[in-house]
């Protein structure tokens with residue numbers, strides 16, 4: 001029988017193991033909390049999550065990383081073509097090999113990956129968001145999609161619409177939190193993610209934002225934004241215990257730690273211009289038992 005090349009992933013276990021190891025390295029370097037969480041999962045699942053993480057990180061770096069100045073719409077088009085090839089069984093590099101191997105083990109759909117690239121396109125072309133509806137689309141694309149990708153690995157059975165909505169809600173909640181934490185940093189890059197319509201509704205001007213003014217209007221505006229982000233965490237919470245057993249603890253941990261960034265912003269009196277809200281490592285560890293309890297008993 002003639003052997004055709006390239007060999008299917010099943011016949012290249014060493015190359016696949018090395019590819020997953022590369023993805024693990026990226027995950028461990030960039031996201032300590034997620035990485036620790038993945039170690040609680042079964043080996044096949046954790047490897048697939050690392051492959052997804054590495055792909056998402058590379059996609060994000062195209063518009064946010066050190067080489068972002070040379071990224072154009074054409075770069076993103078090429079990146080999408082590379083994605084299509086990976087899903088079609090022709091991975092172009094070691095990270096894509098891991099992603100392809102993951103698609104053979106789990107029911108990953110390509111659409112959320114395409115949608116994330118569409119989110120990076122928005123980042124490339126748009127530096128303001130007029131309404132929350134526009135911002136919500138952006139949040140779905142760059143982060144809600146991560147929820148759907150993760151669900152293919154961490155979901156328990158045929159996932160219901162409610163669970164899919166919860167997974168998207170967790171991504172959106174994380175992204176909204178990320179946006180509130182990074183208001184100052186994003187301004188330095190000429191970006192405003194807070195919807196302009198919300199600024200107007202709270203009588204806070206873009207000029208004040210650019211000058212980092214913290215006044216009554218700003219505090220009221222931020223309280224509103226924080227409550228909105230919290231409402232997405234609340235929508236996500238019932239979905240967590242629908243995940244497979246070994247994903248519940250890590251996902252609860254991620255949810256609780258990310259949500260606590262919102263408490264930190266309040267604790268900093270809404271100063272997101274000169275301070276970065278964060279949860280310390282002991283603070284993160286302190287919540288592990290609480291997250292474990294929830295993974296057994298729910299909310």
Ligand SMILES: CC(C)=CCC/C(C)=C/CC/C(C)=C/CC/C(C)=C/[C@@H]1[C@@H](COP(=O)(O)OP(=O)(O)O)[C@]1(C)CC/C=C(\C)CC/C=C(\C)CCC=C(C)C
Nearest residue numbers: 037053056057143146147150166167170171174175239254
């Ligand atoms: C255990 C666990 C939570 C696993 C998910 C791991 C995974 C595949 C993460 C990918 C993250 C990534 C690189 C996304 C690219 C776009 C991006 C940067 C989004 C922001 C992430 C936070 O990153 P960070 O704090 O490092 O930000 P900086 O770049 O440093 O500024 C986001 C805020 C979005 C992350 C979104 C999620 C992790 C979604 C999680 C949802 C689930 C796991 C679904 C759970 C299912 C139910 C039913 C609730």
Ligand SMILES: Nc1ncnc2c1ncn2[C@@H]1O[C@H](COP(=O)(O)OP(=O)(O)OP(=O)(O)O)[C@@H](O)[C@H]1O
Nearest residue numbers: 026028029030031032033034035257258278279284
């Ligand atoms: N090896 C690395 N090379 C380049 N940038 C990195 C590297 N490691 C981390 N970073 C960046 O440094 C920042 C802080 O990283 P880190 O992931 O440790 O903190 P975090 O995002 O606050 O926490 P978490 O572990 O919960 O994601 C992130 O924006 C990340 O993208």
Ligand SMILES: [Mn+2]
Nearest residue numbers: 030031032033
């Ligand atoms: Mn990080």
